[in-house]
Amino acid sequence: MIETIESFHIDFHQLIENSLNSIFILGEEGKIYYCNKASLKLLKLTSFEEILHNSLYNFIPTYIHVVCKERLNNVLHKQQAIDYIEAQMIRKDGEIIDVEVKTTPLKMGEEYYAQVVIQDITNRKLAMRLLHEKERLASLGQMAASIVHEVKNPLTTVKGFLQLLKRDHPHEYLNTVDSELDKALSILHSLLFVSKPDLLEEPLLEIDVSKKIESTVLLFQDKQDYVNLILDIKDAGRKIEGKRNSLLKAFFNLIKNAIEAISEKGTITIEHYYQNGWIHVKVTDTGIGVAEEQLRMLGTPFFSTKEKGTGLGLTQVYATIYDHGGDICVQSELGKGTTFHVKLPTK
Ligand SMILES: Nc1ncnc2c1ncn2[C@@H]1O[C@H](COP(=O)(O)OP(=O)(O)OP(=O)(O)O)[C@@H](O)[C@H]1O
Ligand SMILES: [Mg+2]
Incomplete structure (x- = not known):
């Protein structure tokens, strides 16, 4: 059992290599000098050969290249750290993922490099969007359900009296009224069910x-x-x-x-x-x-x-x-x- 942190030698290389965050060290043009195991996992790669000495831009959609280049230049030439940006990356299998990126300058010898930490936030973004969409549909659903309730009752009464009218004072127009009324009632039904799918006890x-x-x-x-x-x-x-x-x-x-x-x-x-x-x-x-x-x-x-x-x-x-x-x-x-x-x- 280790007593204190000072009492053992921390293997920093192992710490970075096995970090749960994806860590890259980049130079000019996004050239990758180092990346850890989590980076391979992030991009669904199987070996370091597939990525080292390539440019990270090969794994970034072209529509954000300009912004990324500008930021990388700021890190390498002005030593500006970039706190947090959201971006997207392309995995080896073509899947596009949402990522959160933090970048900071790293001096090695006389040269400055960029240390980039990337986290996959695809699931978090998806969950947030779904929640938002669900809330939007749920409030529409509640509104629809109350409207349906309010409108259906009087229409059902009209339908009842219409049957009596058809019996006592038959007229060809009444059949049209009847079938249009049926259409209205059926739309109300479908609105109720599509707005509140959980009502469908399937x-x-x-x-x-x-x-x-x-x-x-x-x-x-x-x-x-x-x-x-x-x-x-x-x-x-x-x-x-x-x-x-x-x-x-x-x-x-x-x-x-x-x-x-x-x-x-x-x-x-x-x-x-x-x-x-x-x-x-x-x-x-x-x-x-x-x-x-x-x-x-x-x-x-x-x-x-x-x-x-x-x-x-x-x-x-x-x-x-x-x-x-x-x-x-x-x-x-x-x-x-x-x-x-x-x-x-x-x-
Ligand atoms: N594949 C599509 N191509 C072009 N427009 C579409 C397509 N799918 C949906 N839309 C647009 O979205 C609208 C809404 O579609 P939705 O299926 O909800 O209703 P609808 O098709 O108009 O009516 P209903 O489904 O009751 O027959 C359509 O009226 C159309 O303008
Ligand atoms: Mg349709």
């Missing part, structure tokens, strides 16, 4: 998402004349724990939107693969795309640009994915197409 089952996608695609066979539907399924057989009907409906809504976005001929590609504990599903269409100012509206109840759309399809999708502990993001370009990227956690 059992949790082991689900192979790839199978659900395959069966959903079958429902769109009649569209094959003008829409080329491509299925790219990898890692079939991986299971998640989820609610079968909710997930089927979510994929149905995504594919339906993709089809509706294609006015003449086009292609829809549906990819399924497993990566690092998540099942990924990407639905990409070559349709009309979404305008940038409308992107943040997606998922909001009743947001629709379609003449007959309810604007509840994506609300159901977002609510279901979040209910499963997953994440969804969208990329789109007007006139080119849209990709919805869904991630669902495996057990």
Whole structure:
């Protein structure tokens, strides 16, 4: 047993080598002179040869190169420490991760180098974003639930009296009133369920998402004349724990939107693969795309640009994915197409 810290020799090299933080020593142009084991793990590399004497920029998305170069120059030439910045890095397998970076100058001999400590904050950022999204949907859900409650009761009374009216004073217009009233009631029902998915008491089952996608695609066979539907399924057989009907409906809504976005001929590609504990599903269409100012509206109840759309399809999708502990993001370009990227956690 060690009595005091002075009583034994601290092996500083071991301390850094086995540190839980990723530590790099960089020179001009981001050249890597040293990195520890945690750095290899961070970037999913297997050997030091893959990284030493390379530039760290090879592992950083190009859109932040300019900022990184400016900061590195400040560290190397002006000896300015950089307290904390958030950035992104690219792993060997292509996955992009969010990182927190601290940099400080390090003098070795006559030269200055940059000591860089990097921490993976992908999960923390994801958790914060999901919490924010969940809160947004939960407050919308509560509002929707109370509106549904207030509006449904009087409408149900109207429906009752309408039946009496139809019996005592039949008139052809009354059938139209009746069917429109039914539509209104059914929208209220769907709003209630999509806004509060936990109301749907579906059992949790082991689900192979790839199978659900395959069966959903079958429902769109009649569209094959003008829409080329491509299925790219990898890692079939991986299971998640989820609610079968909710997930089927979510994929149905995504594919339906993709089809509706294609006015003449086009292609829809549906990819399924497993990566690092998540099942990924990407639905990409070559349709009309979404305008940038409308992107943040997606998922909001009743947001629709379609003449007959309810604007509840994506609300159901977002609510279901979040209910499963997953994440969804969208990329789109007007006139080119849209990709919805869904991630669902495996057990
Ligand atoms: N793949 C897509 N391409 C282009 N726009 C899309 C796509 N998916 C959704 N949108 C836009 O998002 C809006 C909301 O979609 P959502 O599915 O919630 O409702 P909707 O499709 O309009 O109506 P409903 O789903 O009830 O038929 C759409 O009206 C459309 O403007
Ligand atoms: Mg829709």
